[in-house]
Amino acid sequence: MGAADHNMILPRIRQLDEGAVNRIAAGEVVERPASAVKELVENALDAQATRIRIDIADGGRTLIRVTDDGHGIDAGDLPLALCRHATSKIDGSDLLNIHSFGFRGEALPSLGAVGRLTISSRAAGSDGAATIHVSGGRIDAVKPAALRGGTVVELCDLFHATPARLKFLKTERSETMAVTDAIKRLAMAEPGVAFTLCDTSQGGDRVLFRADTAASLSDRLTNVLGRDFGANCLPIDAERDGVRLTGQAGLPTFSRGNAVHQYLFVNGRPVRDRMLTGALRGAYMDVLSKNRHAVAALFVTCDPTLVDCNVHPAKTEVRFRDPGLVRGLIVSGLRHALAQAGHRASTTVADATLGAMTPERPAAPVYQMDHASIGARGAAYTAQMPGFAEAPSARLDDAVEETSGTPPETLPLGAARAQMHENWILSQTETGMIIVDAHAAHERLVYEKLKAQMRDHGIRAQALLIPEVIEVGAVADRLLELDLTKLGLALDAFGPGTIAVRETPAILGNCSAKALIRDLVEELEDDDHAEPLSLQSKLDAILSRMACHGSVRTGRRMSAPEMNALLREMEATPHSGQCNHGRPTYVELKMTDIERLFGRS
Known part of the structure; x- marks a missing residue:
């Protein structure tokens, strides 16, 4: 030194x-x-x-x-x-x-x-x-x-x-x-x-x-976040092992392009926690595309000793003693609420549709008679057009009433009246009309059937007469590791980066094995997730891609019974108000809104 x-x-x-x-x-x-x-x-x-x-x-x-x-x-x-x-x-x-x-x-x-x-x-x-x-x-x-x-x-x-x-x-x-x-x-x-x-x-x-002082949490949330939030959200109330989840979560069709409308609270304290936001995204994974974000205000309540809020001086970060319990409660609680919503879609979809139409206002109110009942209107139409009873729409009504015993227009999604451009189903209800995206709706229905089959006994497979050999590159090993047999897919290795497809899901019918595998490869290569996916989530994502191959294709003309069967199945299927990517499957327009468009009110 x-x-x-x-x-x-x-x-x-x-x-x-x-x-x-x-x-x-x-x-x-x-x-x-x-x-x-x-x-x-x-x-x-x-x-x-x-x-x-x-x-x-x-x-x-x-x-x-x-x-x-x-x-x-x-x-x-x-x-x-x-x-x-x-x-x-x-x-x-x-x-x-x-x-x-x-x-x-x-x-x-x-x-x-x-x-x-x-x-x-x-x-x-x-x-x-x-x-x-x-x-x-x-x-x-x-x-x-x-x-x-x-x-x-x-x-x-x-x-x-x-x-x-x-x-x-x-x-x-x-x-x-x-x-x-x-x-x-x-x-x-x-x-x-x-x-x-x-x-x-x-x-x-x-x-x-x-x-102002609110009588309930839902009233306060509507006051703070607006009437659209109150009208398009689902009440949440779930509890597990001393941890309770309450609040409101938006319908998938009420989603946003960013996550700024996600409000999370732990024991009444506003927090920004990656685990909680990850759980929220996981709950909506089945019904939202990756570039859309749910709207929600969720409140986690538990014993203070189960959570540490002394992580940072700003107190916006927390650590749970059992994060898996809280995450599981959020995912299961939200998914249960979304399933209970059935075919419901957000009212803002109709508002956006009406907003795209700009009617000219008449100089003076237009005279119009009071509305007649459904039966009276039907009788009047028959009298005015004798061939009406033989028209397709009349046969359509008969077919629906025979199977359900209920006037078709009184059902939630009404009675199909026409198909436009080989995809859009026009349905009439008691209070207005509904426009259904047949491809998107059927895609959701097929997806839910695939999930139910996989959960119950595995998806039934159909063997190909000649196995189809497909080059998939480096993702081949990942495909084979997943063991997709429970999904109705039988794959074998066929050289480096190549697989052979022996069986495809029977529910998809005569589908293109090559197009199906390409979609699955794209799903596996997409790593744009906030956190690693569980095996079940990966399988659900793959099923979502598969459902598209088994759904009604745009450009296919549907018969009246087919259209009504689709509407009835939508009414009975959870999540059918949106496709697998969170887009609405139908738009409902009330009669008062339609009349306003034509200056009749």
Whole structure:
């Protein structure tokens, strides 16, 4: 070791001052204005507030004010509230038994370290209110204040003490949207609390979001997420081994192109957890294509000791003691609800259809008679057109009534009246008309039959007279490893990268073995999944591809009994409201909507 090494000055370890520690901690807790709003509103909820008002200016940069009617803070505790790791919510003896939003005691000191923070509060039963101010970590003395009750926390000039952080903020509009999203998530978790979010920029008082006290969770979700959500979602309520799943999940045809409309909560706390989102995607795998995302608001409730919410200072990540149990509950609970929905499709499909039509408005209302009953209309038509009784549609009605004993128009999907362009079935109902995509609908029906056969006794196979040899490349080994005999496929190795197909599923009829295998190869090569698929999921994905080869082809003319048989089977089959890729299989137009298109209302 040389002299230079002996003379080298080593850096000394030193204790950082309290202000630096708080600014460092603020970097984890307060990422942007929305983070600050979330922490302050959660404090208000922990104080058992029933009404919370949030005012922001410039996206929260210059002002964040949270006013609540909670139990307040005693004047003597205000200085302590600004000290790190000081909290009234836990005693520190058990960090796995958390019943409140906050518990780390970091939010207020962190906010006071990077902005100008003022807390005014009046504790329940106290003689008066008090206020305390902190700026850049410097705390002023407690002073008397005028306040009837509750707490007002005002944060001005966020990040003024750490101006470099301001450069990382987005536009005012983006930050305002982030704040709104944070409030909406908390409002969903607390339907018994009223929330108001206002923008006070430039001296205004514009209401950005408002949610009055709701009688139920479903009412609150409809209020926050809109009427379309309430009309196109399924109630979820499942329980397993002390873990309960509640909330609402959207129909597959109500899906979106991104995952921003997925809201997940654990014991009332909004979270962003990859395991939970993966379970949600897995539940919809059977009914949605990979580029579509379900809409859902799901609430997992369990004993606090079964989940660790102390993973990150922001408390948006959680770890479950038994993640497999929670994942299984989500998948099974959602799939059961989707199966119960039957052939139901979202109302927004019809809205989009009507939106594509732009009728001309008449100058004056058009006279129209009242609607006659179905029987009266049928009799009138027969009288006006004597040959009507011999027409195909009349024979169609007779065929349906003979088999069901029910007037066809009263059935959910009505009675088929015509087929357009060798694919689209036009059906008449009591209240309007339905347009069915015959190929997509039959594809779903075949898929469900294939799954049922595989589950019960395996899919029946039909032998090919001459085995078909197909080159598939490197995926040949994966195909052979899957053992597809239970799917009605018998494959043998036939040299490097080549297989021989000996049997195909009988339900598919005279299908092209080469086209079928090509589809299966494409499915296996598609690795665009959020997480590895289980063997059952892989088999279901393969069945979905196979179903397309056994479905009614576009361009095939269907007879009236065939069309009605398809409608009746749709009514009796789960998930038939959407094809295997999440697209709607039918569109329903109400009579009032059709009349509006023609200016008759």
